[in-house]
Amino acid sequence: MTYQLQHHIRVSANQHGITSRRDFLRAVGIAGAAVGATSWTDALSLAADDLRKRQKACILLWMEGGPSQMETFSPKPDHKNGGATKAIATNVSGIHIAENLPKVAQVMDEIALIRSMTSKEGSHPRASFYMHHGYLPMGGVKFPTLGANVVHQIGNAACELPSFVRIGKGRSSGNAGFLGVDYDPLVLQSATRPPSNTKPATSEDRYLRRLRLLQGIESSFAAAEGIDLVADHRKLLDNASQMILSPKMEAFDIAREPVKMRDAYGQTSFGSSCLMARRLVERGVTFVEVNLGGWDTHNDNFSRVKTLTGSIDQPMAQLLLDLRQRGMLDNTLVIWMGEFGRTPTINARSGRDHYPKAFNVALAGGGVRGGQVIGKTDAGGAQVTDRPVQVKDLFRSIYTTLGIDPDHENRSHIGRPIRLVDEGEVVEELFG
Amino acid sequence: MRQYGWIMAGLLIVVATPRLAAKPNVDRVARQIDKLLAEELFDDTTELAPKTNDATYLRRVWLDLVGDIPSPEHTTAFLLDPATDKRERVVRRLLAHPQFGQNWARYWRDVILSRKLEDWAVLVSNALVTMLTDDFNSGKPWDLVAEKFITSLGDVRENGATAIMMAQEGRTEESTAEFSRIFLGIQIQCAQCHDHPYDRWKREQFHELAAFFPRIGVRPVKSVMRRSFAVIANDRPDRGKKSNKANRRGEAEHYMPDLDNPAARGTRMQPQFFLTSAQLPWGTPDAERRGTIAHWFTESEWFATAYVNRMWAELIGEGFYEPVDDMGPDRTPSAPKVVGYLSKEFARSGFDPKWLFRVICLTEAYQRECRPRRLPDATPFTANIAQRLRGDQLFSSLLTTLELEENKIQSMVSGVPKGKFRGRGTPRMVFHLAFGFDPSVPRETITGSIPQSLAMMNTPQINAAISAGSRRRPTTLGQLLDTIEDDDMLTCELYLRALCREPTEEERNYVAAYAKSIDDRAEVYEDLLWTLINSSEYVHRK
Numbered sequence: 001m002t003y004q005l006q007h008h009i010r011v012s013a014n015q016h017g018i019t020s021r022r023d024f025l026r027a028v029g030i031a032g033a034a035v036g037a038t039s040w041t042d043a044l045s046l047a048a049d050d051l052r053k054r055q056k057a058c059i060l061l062w063m064e065g066g067p068s069q070m071e072t073f074s075p076k077p078d079h080k081n082g083g084a085t086k087a088i089a090t091n092v093s094g095i096h097i098a099e100n101l102p103k104v105a106q107v108m109d110e111i112a113l114i115r116s117m118t119s120k121e122g123s124h125p126r127a128s129f130y131m132h133h134g135y136l137p138m139g140g141v142k143f144p145t146l147g148a149n150v151v152h153q154i155g156n157a158a159c160e161l162p163s164f165v166r167i168g169k170g171r172s173s174g175n176a177g178f179l180g181v182d183y184d185p186l187v188l189q190s191a192t193r194p195p196s197n198t199k200p201a202t203s204e205d206r207y208l209r210r211l212r213l214l215q216g217i218e219s220s221f222a223a224a225e226g227i228d229l230v231a232d233h234r235k236l237l238d239n240a241s242q243m244i245l246s247p248k249m250e251a252f253d254i255a256r257e258p259v260k261m262r263d264a265y266g267q268t269s270f271g272s273s274c275l276m277a278r279r280l281v282e283r284g285v286t287f288v289e290v291n292l293g294g295w296d297t298h299n300d301n302f303s304r305v306k307t308l309t310g311s312i313d314q315p316m317a318q319l320l321l322d323l324r325q326r327g328m329l330d331n332t333l334v335i336w337m338g339e340f341g342r343t344p345t346i347n348a349r350s351g352r353d354h355y356p357k358a359f360n361v362a363l364a365g366g367g368v369r370g371g372q373v374i375g376k377t378d379a380g381g382a383q384v385t386d387r388p389v390q391v392k393d394l395f396r397s398i399y400t401t402l403g404i405d406p407d408h409e410n411r412s413h414i415g416r417p418i419r420l421v422d423e424g425e426v427v428e429e430l431f432g
Numbered sequence: 433m434r435q436y437g438w439i440m441a442g443l444l445i446v447v448a449t450p451r452l453a454a455k456p457n458v459d460r461v462a463r464q465i466d467k468l469l470a471e472e473l474f475d476d477t478t479e480l481a482p483k484t485n486d487a488t489y490l491r492r493v494w495l496d497l498v499g500d501i502p503s504p505e506h507t508t509a510f511l512l513d514p515a516t517d518k519r520e521r522v523v524r525r526l527l528a529h530p531q532f533g534q535n536w537a538r539y540w541r542d543v544i545l546s547r548k549l550e551d552w553a554v555l556v557s558n559a560l561v562t563m564l565t566d567d568f569n570s571g572k573p574w575d576l577v578a579e580k581f582i583t584s585l586g587d588v589r590e591n592g593a594t595a596i597m598m599a600q601e602g603r604t605e606e607s608t609a610e611f612s613r614i615f616l617g618i619q620i621q622c623a624q625c626h627d628h629p630y631d632r633w634k635r636e637q638f639h640e641l642a643a644f645f646p647r648i649g650v651r652p653v654k655s656v657m658r659r660s661f662a663v664i665a666n667d668r669p670d671r672g673k674k675s676n677k678a679n680r681r682g683e684a685e686h687y688m689p690d691l692d693n694p695a696a697r698g699t700r701m702q703p704q705f706f707l708t709s710a711q712l713p714w715g716t717p718d719a720e721r722r723g724t725i726a727h728w729f730t731e732s733e734w735f736a737t738a739y740v741n742r743m744w745a746e747l748i749g750e751g752f753y754e755p756v757d758d759m760g761p762d763r764t765p766s767a768p769k770v771v772g773y774l775s776k777e778f779a780r781s782g783f784d785p786k787w788l789f790r791v792i793c794l795t796e797a798y799q800r801e802c803r804p805r806r807l808p809d810a811t812p813f814t815a816n817i818a819q820r821l822r823g824d825q826l827f828s829s830l831l832t833t834l835e836l837e838e839n840k841i842q843s844m845v846s847g848v849p850k851g852k853f854r855g856r857g858t859p860r861m862v863f864h865l866a867f868g869f870d871p872s873v874p875r876e877t878i879t880g881s882i883p884q885s886l887a888m889m890n891t892p893q894i895n896a897a898i899s900a901g902s903r904r905r906p907t908t909l910g911q912l913l914d915t916i917e918d919d920d921m922l923t924c925e926l927y928l929r930a931l932c933r934e935p936t937e938e939e940r941n942y943v944a945a946y947a948k949s950i951d952d953r954a955e956v957y958e959d960l961l962w963t964l965i966n967s968s969e970y971v972h973r974k
Contacts, residue, residue, distance in 0.1 A: 142876075142877060175879075181879050181880070184879065184881065195883060195886065196886065196887070197883075197887050197889070197890040198886060200890055201891075201892060201895035202895075209950075209959065210959050210962055210963055210966075213946055213959055213963045217967050218968055218969070219938065219939075220936050220939060221967070221968055221969040221972075224801070224803065225801060225818055225974050226802065226804070226968055226972060226974060227804050229968050229972055230968045230969075232880070233880060233968035233971070234968070236880050236881070236884075237885050237889070240886050243882065244886065244890075345695075347695045348674065413807065
């Protein structure tokens, strides 16, 4: 049956630092039927060999709508396609990016810039799905999103916070799919709104007592009609309870940061999100996705992008600096990307339309060698002329950077083996 | 009143329309569906889930038809009723209840507004729900409802039929895609940018369909008193150039963009319906364009099938076609004869939604117990499937369980952001923001979330309602504690209130043992009520 299969996947693969979760579950009396054959202690013993991977984390800065490469990382000041956007020097000699990102230019030495991303997907839903899952949507298979796959592989279950947090809701950005609710993101509306309803209405003892009572109450529905539903529901309640009873909840409260630090990130929505991302990673969260919408600039591209770059420049630069200063950058991969780029030609409304043929992704930290550009486009930015990087290549590289085997096989609901990435080559230059 | 209606019906038949002719017999159609299902899908080895007991059936039809759970009184009366046709009778009674129309009006509001492009589309929400509530309650045929949506004009806060265009900001291509998706269950918009990889539709065909709708626009209503928008039609001649704000003003004709040259105006498209290739000439006025395509839509076999498939999926837990809004000639339904038959009969009923609900609720397929969602290669429809409650269903259930009055409560959840166009929002709206979902999305992908669990467990407002209250101002539970002295009886009462069934022997014992471990009686039953409301069974319709 589905539920047994799913459960097996979750337990056998979720092999990291179970201790804390187990203690919690013991407190509420785990003896219920919802737990499968593999005991938690077995799972715990499986954990040891993964210590190395454990500290790795990833922050995805998702630019929803498709950011213009010309006004961010690939200016074309000498071509009419480039519009009025100028290029500026960075702290790496020979690398120029758009004038809109002066602060990012000063941390270029940490960034590996791929200017030759290429794909065929030009519609928002499909392209967003592709850039989140490494697969195109396919009927019958519920692919897990990048963050879910990462926390499934290297999530730190010793952390009482959810391993995967998404700040700002994106479209077509996906969830845990067939990996199950354990790997779903905790979605926050924004960084200035920590999760709500996190105080139990009763004393902690009584709250735990109620959860224990609930376990017994569920057995009738779990007998046949809702076996799978009861198990999932239980996991959610456990994860939620574990989170709110944890002292680490303060991670969500960016007001605890010194004013100086908040100013350094900028007290804006995106700045606060980046700061929260760092706080979360610092406290053991494995994957944080920060959403920034508005990049679908079919009209008025130049002034709209200027506003957007204005809101990412300082926070993104500060995030890299801050991670570096705290010694976290080597273990934290930061990814900047959106679903596609924008047309090199400027349309009648001063806009740029969807363009998946040549676009940018920026990577930093996590062992990536910064201060380099990978790939090239022609003078007008229409064609990739050197080192094309496909979406599957990118996904392969991301997993590899995080110490995850891209060929790892999961089993979907129907028992079909699904590799994390089914094609492509690692972009070796990233590590060279 | 009813008699008068029948007389009117008789007259109308004589006058012209076959619409109100005798509808296909509900019993016969329900039996035929089960027969066809058995022929098409089942064999000797197929294990069918047993028929539900009465308590489960009652809660199921309540949630499905009126979006609420039965009170303990309703449940007890139903369980004690010896009549053999009580299931059929309760279905008819619920269909006659005003909450029926409201429940399905809210469902369609979610279908339409979940895909809204901008927040301000919620301005149409109240008018939409009011209109559909009346339409469903009065038994308005679904084809006439669809025609209203496709052909409407006017202020969106007064005419709910403008909702689809409002949600799509009057954009020609987006509105076209939604009309096709919602009423035909065909996602021809995938062909908008390129020929569809899996379907037969070509890019031209999508834009030919869009050519029925270029003249619509959604424009702000100029008023200092109130903020609103209106759907307008623009029948002025072609201005000969590309407009930035075509969605506000409307354009004389639709142009298919040139993908290689987005700045150019593109190719002028003649209105043509992709299913039949029927055409209208260029220059046709808006009213005729939309009136004609509305008619062609509702005449199409896919129109009946789209509604039948969606409702079947809601009530049985799985559609013949999945996802429910992605059908069409290139998809294979899981039981072709059944869906074909039921769609035809639905059309013969005069597209009567109540008729369809009566049929489905009487089938054996509907009345089976729930089982976990099947694996793709297992036989479909061997059981019903438990479904997560929609936001409105869950909200109404909480009101019923806790005996709260909707217009007297404060918001039940906190921490939901206020939308710019929502103002403070009613408690129901706020709750819906936290628990609602897009009903067109495959239901198995809708899972609970940590914020939802936290809201149910910890919201002060819900917990206050769950508590026994003070001596002077006892809550519902407080009163029950006073009036029911026997612990076992009280346990039963709370089970009836929350889960609409009696506890099993095992559950009684379990609760009794729990009670023994705690010396405060009020605390015990507060804990039990909290637990029942936070159970998986509570948030699902099984």
